[in-house]
Amino acid sequence: MLYSVAQDHPVREALVAPTLNGQKVLLVEDEFLLADEIKKAVLQLDGTPLGPVPSVGQALALLEHHRPDFAILNIRLGSEFSFPVADELLRRGCPYVFASASPQIDIPERHRAVPLWSKPINIVELVSSLTDRNSAAQPIDHAMGFAKAFSIYPDNLIK
DSSP: OOOOOTTTTTTHHHSSSSOOOOOOEEEEOOHHHHHHHHHHHHHHHEEEEEEEEOHHHHHHHHHHHOSSSSSESSSTTTTTTSSSHHHHHHTTTOOOEEEESOOOOGGGGGTTTTTTSSSSSSSHHHHHHOOTTTTTTTTOOHHHHHHHOOOOOTTTTTT
16 A cells, blocks of 8 residues: 655655665676666665676675675575675675575674565665765764664555
8 A cells, every 4th residue: 555645735745655766776786687677676775786686796896996885785695695795795895685485593703793685675765774864965974783673654655
C-alpha cells in the first residue's frame, strides 16, 4: 500500500523515502536481477551507484578510481567472498553493510559488528539506517553503528 499525502502537507516529510543527495554507493552483488533492483533504488533515492560489480576483483578495481560514501556488499560472490573488499573499505574508513542470505557465522571477526541485511533488502530502510533523516547529505558515520533504522516506510514504497 502506497500512501498519498499532499506535497505541502507537514506530515509528508515523515512518509517519503530518504534521499542520498548524490552520495556514491558501491554495489557488490553477483545476482543480476537483485543488483539491478538495488541500482535502480539507489538512483530513485538520488544516489550515484558505483557498479554493480559481481566480483571481488572488479570491486577492488573500481575502488582504485572511486571513493564511495558507503557500500552494500553481498557476502558470497559465486565461489568467492567479498571480505577483501570489506577489508579495503575498512582500511579507508568507508562504511559498508552486508546484504546477504549467508549466516553471520561466515563473517570474519573483524567484520562481525557490520550490519547484515537479509535478502531481499528493503533499500528504503537500509538508506534510512545509514543517513540522518533530519540532515540530508550528511556523510554516513560508521561509528554510529548504523543505529538509525526507521520502520515507517511501507515495503513497496520503491518499485
